Amino acid sequence: MKANYLDDLNERQREAVISLKGPLMIIAGAGSGKTKVLTTRIAHLMRNGVDAFNILALTFTNKAAKEMKERVEKILGGNEARNLYIGTFHSVFARLLRADAPKLGYPGDFTIYDADDAKSVVKTIINELNLDDKHYKPNLVYNRISAAKNSLMGPEEYQHDYYIQQEDQRASRPLTGKIYDMYAKRCFKNGAMDFDDLLFKMYVLLKSFPEVLAKYQHKFQYIMIDEYQDTNPAQYEIVKLLGAVHENICVVGDDAQSIYSFRGATIQNILQFEKDYDDVKVVKLEQNYRSTKSILNVANEVIAKNKGQIEKNLWTDNAEGDKIKLIRTNTDNEEGKFVSDTIAEQKLRNHYNNRDFCILYRTNAQSRAFEESLRRLAIPYRIFGGLSFYQRKEIKDFIAYLRVIMNSRDEEAIKRIINYPVRGIGKTTIEKVSIYANDQNITFWQVLENARDFGFKGGTLDAIDNFVTMIQSFRIMLDKHNAYEVAVQVGKSTNMVKELFNDKTTEGLARYENVQELLNSIKEFTETPTEDGELLDNKSLGIYLQQITLLTDADNTNDENSDVVKLMTIHAAKGLEFPVVFTVGLEESLFPSGMSINSREELEEERRLFYVAVTRAKSRLFLTYANSRYRFGQLQQNEPSRFLDEMPENFVDRSYAGGGLRNTGSVGGGVSWGGMFDKKRTTPAPAASNPLARTAPKPAAAPVSTHVPTPGFTADDPATMEAGMDVEHQKFGFGKILNLEGAPNNRIATVMFPQAGGEKKIMLNYAKLMIVKK
DNA sequence: ACGAAAAACGTTTTT
């Protein structure tokens, strides 16, 4: 191990590391070496005789947990760190619950419902109650239930809380409490816990079974919590219970980076930590090792607008660096083009690799323009977030089989696969089974097992019986075979693999490959020994299923070091850093989000989000916004974000934002009409349209499908079209009609589009053309 | 029962 691990720390960091006993709060500013302190502290604990077995470290993401574990191992060397309990709240509690779930009436192999499963259950219940789904939107109702659980409020309490009832009344959803009650019962009946239950039930377990609480209080003598500013009341209470005996609780966080209140997190947890225990030691890490002075000054000045923060003064010894660059473009597409052009230019000028760049946005939907422009310049990229691997349809379908095999009570999973692949069990049958199950208060599966007794006959009965027999055969197989072998058999027996294999479309091919990848991951799982001292030989399918439900896209670290530009939401970027950052879409109603401009609290959270975005950058930061962008299908005009006004002038270069703050000009875009028809252009987009590309203008080029329709674009009636006309198409741009054919009500035009690869046949009923010149 | 076509719906952010 490294002998001098304490020498690498500054004075404050060292103080935090060597304060081993008693409650400790570390206020860790952005880029102040938080992870280093946490990991060194764990190592130091162990060097001072604390058994890894007695240390619990809770993080927010799997990725953070993994990194922490690796770094501790690096300091200590060997595999001393193996017995550490490091993980996310959710995964650690899922593991603990696995042991004691039967005490609460759940199977040890309980299913974990992801948000999709949970919403689907809510939706089913709303339908069963015959409620008007105009008022009872599954999404909103589920959010309400989730918020209740995060505050440790059960269905009973919910229905008797005057204030809550008033709120639901006002929202025209008075029966939300009833739905919550039924939802909780249904999940229980299905042997399933949702994400929030992993916290909620953990709390219930500790509260109801003193011997269980005592066991863990004894085991976890030292507790560390990362990102404490993002914990919710349930997490807070659990930590309080677990740490009550030893009180060796170390929380690390930064109130300025609290960005998860929508998920029930309360910034009060960190603001009030000092009041929760006697003799709390507070250490502030204020030296930033990440960013330039320019970047840090901008961040500090903006966040200072928020009220009621923990006092701190983040500073750096780093160079002043370039000013932050603010760029305005006309449209969202031009914003994408600007960013891609600048990446290409910066790679040449400053010798960056693709991996040095990150594009940060407020909402996932914003990624598209950047994908297109990056693809056009052949710059490799990867989007984090959005649909994770395990949320793809073909994967969820396959996993649903495994879930049903493990847990016959899992109604959501059964419904998903009972007719996939198609086997003649349709909607009507499913509905009948559902009704019988509810009437008799038995599970969906039990009805299927006894289908004949419930009056199903003929082809339907055969289909159900075959399905039941097939699932049962998988279950028997599980006794003697491992998860991988069973999964392969599932793929064979159901014909799923073959079916996907025979689908030769691009998507079909991708789906086939995804399923193969899933099988590989199961194989890998069965061949890797567990690290946490649990049974090594019998790696059950149940554990695998519980694990993958808690994984997200960002945890897919296999191409961690691949040289690609990264795209993600600001939320997903928390804890990361990049040499060059583009924070895009800085417009009112987008960032800050239109949903969050109605209260000071919400607005301050948006500002913290902006702070997080700015502080991800090490040396260069570009902020961009567009005059107008497509949202909700139509062009929308936006004012620049208010956060831009809050930045100090002397560290910001606004010369590419039209000089002033408001809409007085813009960058890029201005491709003239004459240019559009210039057939000689065949190479990429004009570099001149990139304001920061001061190098000699590159040869101009014909962008493919980058066309921005002229304002007020409206399609003209196909009947009025004639050969020889100049027309505009929304995607292909301007062109000339060469020929017209087909029936009068289904005319097909041959159009020459100079900028979109030449002649195209267009079915006028589908593609919309606007006549430019007759 | 099942697919194709039409209509409706939606954007914060995620374990």
Next chain:
DNA sequence: CGTTTTTCGT
């Protein structure tokens, strides 16, 4: 605009 849900015809 793109995706999901409902409707409709067979």
